[in-house]
Amino acid sequence: MKPDVQTVMMRSFERILTDIAPHLCSEYAVGSSSVIGLMMFQTATEFERAADIRVQENAAMRGLFDEAVGMLPTGELRTRVEEAASSSDPSLKISELDQANDALSALLIELQAHAETMEGTAARKLETKIWDELARAATARRLPHPITG
Amino acid sequence: MEEIAEKTAAYLAHKNPDSSDFEVTDLSRIHGGASRETYRFRASWTEGGARKERALILRRDPEASLIETERDVEFNAYRAFYPTGLPVPEPLYLETDEKWLERPFFVMEQVENCQAASPFGPDPYGPLAEKIGEQFWRHLGTIAGQDPAAIGFAAAADYPAPDTCWKAALDYWEGEIDGDALCPQPIAKGAIRWLRRNPPPPPKRISVVHGDYRTGNFLYDDEGELKTILDWEMCHLGDPLEDIAWAADPLWAFNDPRPGSMIDRDKALSIWSEHSGIEIDPVALRWWEVFSAVKGLAIWISAGKEYEEGNNVDPIMAFSSWYCTDVHNRQLVGWMPDLINAESRS
Known part of the structure; x- marks a missing residue:
């Protein structure tokens, strides 16, 4: 698909902000069209990186589960963590990556909550690693702003 | 029309x-x-x-x-x-x-001949920032200092107990997140668990809490006079520090260290204390700052759900869910590791 989606989104964003919004006569229409333009700007970035972000996050969560398995007592949570650690992404479609990401994130919440109730250095280290990964993922997902990039 | x-x-x-x-x-x-x-x-x-x-x-x-x-x-x-x-x-x-x-x-x-500023751009008040900031924090202090019963507000609102007002607020917003999230929210849930493990000291007194006191929710004129305070739809009774934390939330300052891109934080808090008559407990304020990011996430998550389901397709609903969720998530992951490390757990 050419021109690239990123190019089309960026050009459309510029068009809306410079050529369309200023010529609308309703305050609500000006505001709404500007917001739509801003989201096109952000979509340009998201389109390019969306699959990469999800693949990396899913791999990182599986890595955390792999490390955590040995710390967990035998039981239902340990079984699910073990299974998740060895799972894989079904495809590179965003919807399917999101579905896997949601399942892994839900389990990560359970694991993190469980780790918080455990005593010992290993549990504290696991907590730290989970927060480190959440920070890495949040930074990777940072949405650009036209002013700050 | x-x-x-x-x-x-x-x-x-x-x-x-x-x-x-x-x-x-x-x-x-x-x-x-x-x-x-x-x-x-x-x-x-x-x-x-x-x-x-x-x-x-x-x-x-x-x-x-x-x-x-x-x-x-x-x-x-x-x-x-x-x-x-x-x-x-x-x-x-x-x-x-x-x-x-x-x-x-x-x-x-309608209060005429004045404007609101957008919190999503740099330096929204320019040379008027100092003048507007002083009024902004003075008025917030005045709100906190009012006796809710004396002004006729208490009768219209639930009166929470000082030692549990934090819990009522947190329960409400966690409920919104749990009910409306379109995907799991590990950052919000981790922050909520920290908030529950580390409850704040009770407020000295229960005050009127505006609930959405921030850049963009008041009008000012060309001379920098703050003319009117708007958007009281989340107004309730509670800990007045909730309003300080929300007003000073970095989301409303666009990378500016001054809360709301107005005046320095220390000066802002000093003005607030002077006009509310309430001394600020920094430990309690830190709790309410983390709470504010969680409350923000709840609002943005709910907006995303309404948009996704087609109940309200105003573009601002989608933008809030994208951009503001992103900002508050990054804010929390920046704060939480230090807060977790400071907890006395073996």
Whole structure:
């Protein structure tokens, strides 16, 4: 698909902000069209990186589960963590990556909550690693702003 | 628009039987105000043989909103604070009968010749920042310092116990996240668990909490006079530090270290304490700052759900869910590791 989606989104964003919004006569229409333009700007970035972000996050969560398995007592949570650690992404479609990401994130919440109730250095280290990964993922997902990039 | 104008004129005529020939002109919808549909208009009528005119605001319930609140909360706040001299619009009519405009609404004074700033750009107040900032924090201190019962607000709101007001607030917003999240929220849930493990000390007293006091929710004129404080739809009774934390949330400052891109934090807090008569406990304030990011996430997550389900397709709902969720998530992951490490757990 050419021109690239990123190019089309960026050009459309510029068009809306410079050529369309200023010529609308309703305050609500000006505001709404500007917001739509801003989201096109952000979509340009998201389109390019969306699959990469999800693949990396899913791999990182599986890595955390792999490390955590040995710390967990035998039981239902340990079984699910073990299974998740060895799972894989079904495809590179965003919807399917999101579905896997949601399942892994839900389990990560359970694991993190469980780790918080455990005593010992290993549990504290696991907590730290989970927060480190959440920070890495949040930074990777940072949405650009036209002013700050 | 024409239909809303005609119906609004009919309503005003109904509320003012001693006047006649009501007309509504220059009706236009205001951008923002995603929790209510907000329209400005001019009303004119004949009274005592003379033609009169007034600029007014109509705030109508949307079919779904960024913030699910009852419109009477906001109207009651205006009614309580208007006589105190705090700059708020004069509230005029609250109407819950859907026969007039299909949904409940209220009408209030339009404060003219002033503007609101967007929190999503750098330095929104420019050279007026210092002057506006002093008024911004002074008014917030005044709100916190008011006796809710004396101004007639307490009767219209739940009165929480000081030692559990944090829990009521957190329970509510966690419920919103759990009910509306379109995907799991590990950052919010981790922060919520920290908040529950580390409850704040109770407030010295229960105050009126505006609930959404920030850049963008007040109007000022070209001379930097803060003319009116708006958007009281999340107003409630609680710990006044909730308002400080929300007003100083980095989301409203766009990378500026000054809260709301106005004045330095220490000066802001000092002005607030002076006018509220309340000393700020830094440990409690830190708790409410983390809470504010969680509350923000709840609002943005709910907005995303309403947009996704088609209940409210205003683009601001999608933008809030994208951009503001992103900012608050990054804010929390920046704060949480230090807070977790500071906990005394083996």
